[in-house]
Amino acid sequence: MVHVEIAAEELFAIGPLIVTNSMVGALLASIVLLLAARWFTRRAAVVPSRGQSILELPIEFLAGIVRGTGGKRWRQFAPLIFAIFLFVLTANWLSLLPGVGTIGLWEGEGEHRILVPFVRAGAADLNFTLGLALISFVAFIAFGLRANGLRGYLKELLVSEPAYMTPLLTPIHLISELSRVISLSMRLFGNVFAGEVLLATMLALTTATLLVLPLAFVVPGVFIMLELLFGLVQALVFALLSMTYITLAIAEHRQHGSDDHHSGEAPEQGTAAANGAA
Amino acid sequence: MDLTQLAAGLAMGLGGIGPGIGLGIGFSKAMEAIGRNPEASGTIFVPYILGLALTEAIGIYALVVSLIILFT
Numbered sequence: 001m002v003h004v005e006i007a008a009e010e011l012f013a014i015g016p017l018i019v020t021n022s023m024v025g026a027l028l029a030s031i032v033l034l035l036a037a038r039w040f041t042r043r044a045a046v047v048p049s050r051g052q053s054i055l056e057l058p059i060e061f062l063a064g065i066v067r068g069t070g071g072k073r074w075r076q077f078a079p080l081i082f083a084i085f086l087f088v089l090t091a092n093w094l095s096l097l098p099g100v101g102t103i104g105l106w107e108g109e110g111e112h113r114i115l116v117p118f119v120r121a122g123a124a125d126l127n128f129t130l131g132l133a134l135i136s137f138v139a140f141i142a143f144g145l146r147a148n149g150l151r152g153y154l155k156e157l158l159v160s161e162p163a164y165m166t167p168l169l170t171p172i173h174l175i176s177e178l179s180r181v182i183s184l185s186m187r188l189f190g191n192v193f194a195g196e197v198l199l200a201t202m203l204a205l206t207t208a209t210l211l212v213l214p215l216a217f218v219v220p221g222v223f224i225m226l227e228l229l230f231g232l233v234q235a236l237v238f239a240l241l242s243m244t245y246i247t248l249a250i251a252e253h254r255q256h257g258s259d260d261h262h263s264g265e266a267p268e269q270g271t272a273a274a275n276g277a278a
Numbered sequence: 279m280d281l282t283q284l285a286a287g288l289a290m291g292l293g294g295i296g297p298g299i300g301l302g303i304g305f306s307k308a309m310e311a312i313g314r315n316p317e318a319s320g321t322i323f324v325p326y327i328l329g330l331a332l333t334e335a336i337g338i339y340a341l342v343v344s345l346i347i348l349f350t
Contacts, residue, residue: 065324
């Protein structure tokens, strides 16, 4: 049986601040991103070198999607979306490096003796994903307030089109706004945490065959490839959903007959997808 | 008798039915759309990924619940 700890383990405490191994993982991701950004900006050229092209690849990929689906005000929120995408992607992929989750100290005695790793995947802790989801929540409320004003925002939230439906629909609106935070954070946490458990389980299942067949090297390797893909998809999904929520919040005044005919079909498709987000 | 492991298995197994059907429907429709109009695959990609994520979330909830049952 594999031992799995749902909460991140405590490493040490600085005063009242308890540092967990997930925080170390998230911090490492930030450091990697900062170093990459510094290296990137110092040597950036109009005609990119080979390394610069590789770094520009994810940005260009995401910029294409944001430009296509974000409506005409995509420049306002593009930096936030890029930051979320790069941070989640780096944190996810760093957690696949050897040593993450496996190097640590043994704690406890006898039956309860467990390994406390020094570094754990950032997103394998609900605090990390909940923090990101709250940032996204504050962002789409702030963008909605800025685009529609306080009155317009509250009207959108509290008043429904046939007036007699208001008592029924207002709680649904409120719950669906709040449930976005839960669904965003739970989705990322569940995927990354399940990935860790999956890798540990596959390794535990095949360790017994080590002396007969080299399955213990092959089988987890296949799943690590799968985790590379999932890490990318989950980072993309988190960033795209945040973008869709922001686009929805900005575009809500469209129903009141403004001149937004040029924003294209793509935001409406996003709208259709995000309406099921509750 | 300890039913914890049975509960975790049931939570994940039953919770996987709905998202499985939903993902299958979504994927088959996306493939149909690309088959009819191959140039639209770029436009279909983003809404498809979003719908996939929203459908899959239900399965992830079941997974989180079953892991919590199993390991706490």
